[in-house]
Amino acid sequence: IEDALKESEENYRALLDGLPDIVMRFDREGRHLFVTENVIDVAGMPATNFLGKTHREVGFPEEMCLYWERAIDRTFSTGVPFEDEFELQSENGLIFFNWRLLPELDSQGRVQTVLSISRDVTAQRRVEQQYRTLFREMLDGFALHEIICNEQGQPVDYRFLDINPAFERQTGLKAESIVGKRVLEVLPMTESHWIQTYGRVALTGEPALFENYARELDKHFKVTAFRPAPNQFACIFTDVTDRKRTVNALMRQQTIIA
DSSP states (O other): OHHHHHHHHHHHHHHHHTSSSEEEEEOTTOOEEEEOGGGHHHHSSOGGGTBTOOHHHHTOOHHHHHHHHHHHHHHHHHOOOEEEEEEEEETTEEEEEEEEEEEEEOTTSOEEEEEEEEEEOHHHHHHHHHHHHHHHHOSSEEEEEEEEEOTTSOEEEEEEEEEOHHHHHHHOOOHHHHTTSBHHHHOTTOOHHHHHHHHHHHHHOOOEEEEEEETTTTEEEEEEEEOSSTTEEEEEEEEOHHHHHHHHHHHHHHHHHO
8 A cells, every 4th residue: 555655646646746737735834745846947946945935034125025925815714816927036036926816625625735837938928028019009000800690690799899999090999988899889980891891800700901981080191901810800991081081082083184
């Protein structure tokens, strides 16, 4: 039996050590009962330095210790899983972690230990930050929408999910006034060809590139539309009203001269 238990424990540790996550187990005093070896990549110290100690005894900053202690205590007292994100300064710079706490129950249904699973999401957060910077600073208008269909599956409207500052500048519409609303609520006179064109993009995934006149805004736009997710479409557009009016004026002048 002892040999079987030892083998089972070794297999369990080998499985956890093969995961990208840092896995820990805590008792009610917040002491580490188990820590995977990959903790050394973040903390700069081996797992053995954690065993039997709290975060504070290991030497982590007081602010982080209080945050971890309160979350672990809450999981013990409520028996409810906990999930959050936190930042940790390491030898390799600032690291972002997705953190989950899972209560482990005894045979009476009481929380005996708490399992901690931490996943490094730094690369994902940096990409998101870069996207938000581009989204905020780009000169072209950008908007994300979801298509709305009738019972027959035909596009009849679409909803604003997000817009960037350039969208606000080019259209005069503000995010706080339109995000979450349907286009026919915001611009009731929107021509059906806009909805039909965007509907094809959202439903088929086929991108569209075109110039068109928005009567309610009295502007001409050059638009690129594509599908980032099922039933959604995104638009990147430029206000070409001045160019369009200049071209039309020249054409009228040439007609008069002729």
